[in-house]
Amino acid sequence: MGLKRDVSLSTGLRYRGPAGYLTFILHRIGGLGMGIFITLHILASFVGGRFGGAINGIYENWAFQIFIFFCVMFHAINGLRITILDLFPKLLDYQTEAIWIEWAVFIPLYGISVFVILQTALGG
Amino acid sequence: MEVTVKIFRYNPEKDKRGNYVTYKVDADENDRVLDVLEYIKGKMDGALSFRRSCAHGVCGSDAMRINGRNMLACKVLVRDVGTNITVEPILGLPIKKDLIVDMEPFFDNYKKVLPYFINDSALPENGRERLQSPEERARFDETTKCILCAACTTSCPSFWANGEYYGPAAIVNAHRFIFDSRDEAADQRLQILAETDGIARCHTAYNCTVACPREIKVTKAIGEVKMAMMTGKLD
Numbered sequence: 436m437g438l439k440r441d442v443s444l445s446t447g448l449r450y451r452g453p454a455g456y457l458t459f460i461l462h463r464i465g466g467l468g469m470g471i472f473i474t475l476h477i478l479a480s481f482v483g484g485r486f487g488g489a490i491n492g493i494y495e496n497w498a499f500q501i502f503i504f505f506c507v508m509f510h511a512i513n514g515l516r517i518t519i520l521d522l523f524p525k526l527l528d529y530q531t532e533a534i535w536i537e538w539a540v541f542i543p544l545y546g547i548s549v550f551v552i553l554q555t556a557l558g559g
Numbered sequence: 560m561e562v563t564v565k566i567f568r569y570n571p572e573k574d575k576r577g578n579y580v581t582y583k584v585d586a587d588e589n590d591r592v593l594d595v596l597e598y599i600k601g602k603m604d605g606a607l608s609f610r611r612s613c614a615h616g617v618c619g620s621d622a623m624r625i626n627g628r629n630m631l632a633c634k635v636l637v638r639d640v641g642t643n644i645t646v647e648p649i650l651g652l653p654i655k656k657d658l659i660v661d662m663e664p665f666f667d668n669y670k671k672v673l674p675y676f677i678n679d680s681a682l683p684e685n686g687r688e689r690l691q692s693p694e695e696r697a698r699f700d701e702t703t704k705c706i707l708c709a710a711c712t713t714s715c716p717s718f719w720a721n722g723e724y725y726g727p728a729a730i731v732n733a734h735r736f737i738f739d740s741r742d743e744a745a746d747q748r749l750q751i752l753a754e755t756d757g758i759a760r761c762h763t764a765y766n767c768t769v770a771c772p773r774e775i776k777v778t779k780a781i782g783e784v785k786m787a788m789m790t791g792k793l794d
């Protein structure tokens with residue numbers, strides 16, 4: 436008798452974790468996003484023609500570019516933060532500060548990227 | 560002040576699934592959440608089930624999810640969590656009744672890392688204790704403080720996804736002996752932790768560190784064990 440262990444994705448996502456939990460979730464979204472993008476890209480080049488063109492249209496769209504840029508840039512910067520803390524466990528005393536620094540690097544870089552994407556897309 | 564407490568309830572004799580019951584309780588802001596639960600059990604609903612023993616943050620029996628985060632009910636005050644309190648069982652272990660989970664899988668994982676002192680070599684010549692300098696003792700002081708409450712392991716997304724993962728608490732207790740200069744089984748423990756469901760499942764989400772009621776820097780302890788595994792050095 437009893438309820439089996441069962442943690443659904445939505446229950447897990449609703450856990451009130453610290454800043455590191457958010458970066459953990461975004462890292463996985465970023466990795467998945469890049470994976471999907473690369474798959475589409477290879478598929479589009481492979482099949483070509485009208486179907487390939489249609490897929491190309493998806494990721495040449497500026498909204499998709501803003502999303503995929505988030506994935507790449509966040510995953511790369513967060514991955515770098517993880518790697519540094521992995522290599523120097525002493526720095527784990529400052530894990531929260533490390534994540535602040537990460538955001539301080541990410542937000543301006545990503546902001547500029549979004550600005551450039553939008554300017555190109557809307558300004559022509 | 561009036562406090563609204565929403566509690567996860569599950570009666571294995573009647574219910575197919577859990578549900579939530581809300582109670583309105585008059586409480587003081589300096590009451591602990593455990594006091595509120597005791598009040599509900601004592602005066603309003605005697606069937607409410609939860610574990611507690613010491614009521615002073617020592618025994619580790621009352622870890623639960625309070626407003627969505629793992630805590631010991633006896634270590635958190637009403638004023639720290641507000642007047643709307645949701646209390647749920649910790650995640651990733653089978654639920655036996657209400658807030659009581661089956662801790663066996665947790666202790667099974669704990670036992671895997673040989674969480675006891677191992678030294679088969681002869682005693683020092685005078686036949687007395689194996690000495691250790693204060694610095695050597697300090698090396699693993701933090702991880703001696705673990706009370707096995709499971710707040711860390713059941714806050715870990717890797718453990719939610721895979722109950723075979725030994726979990727942060729097991730690694731904390733491995734750390735306690737791996738870095739003890741008197742112990743001789745560090746290599747054995749590192750080998751056990753190198754298994755598929757061992758330390759590689761840690762992806763540093765930090766939920767464990769925040770959940771630990773003993774303020775053990777759990778992710779750091781895990782990081783040190785990862786490093787020892789990579790370099791083979793115990794410093």
Ligand code: HEM
Pocket residue numbers: 462463465466467469470473510511512513514515517518761762763
């Ligand atoms: C800029 C270069 C990259 C860096 C620095 C980087 C860094 C990392 C790191 C450190 C992890 C381990 C995270 C952890 O243990 O929690 C990871 C996981 C991962 N990365 Fe990357 N990565 C990069 C590029 C990519 C690319 C191009 C893809 C997609 C094709 C990708 C997909 C993933 C996925 C799916 C995971 C697994 C996450 C999980 O464990 O659930 N990464 N990355």
Ligand code: SF4
Pocket residue numbers: 619704705706707708709710711712727728731770771772773774775777
């Ligand atoms: S490390 Fe902290 S949270 Fe984990 S079992 Fe020990 S006392 Fe509880």
Ligand code: FES
Pocket residue numbers: 610611612613614615616617618619620621631632633634
């Ligand atoms: S009842 Fe013992 S730790 Fe809370």
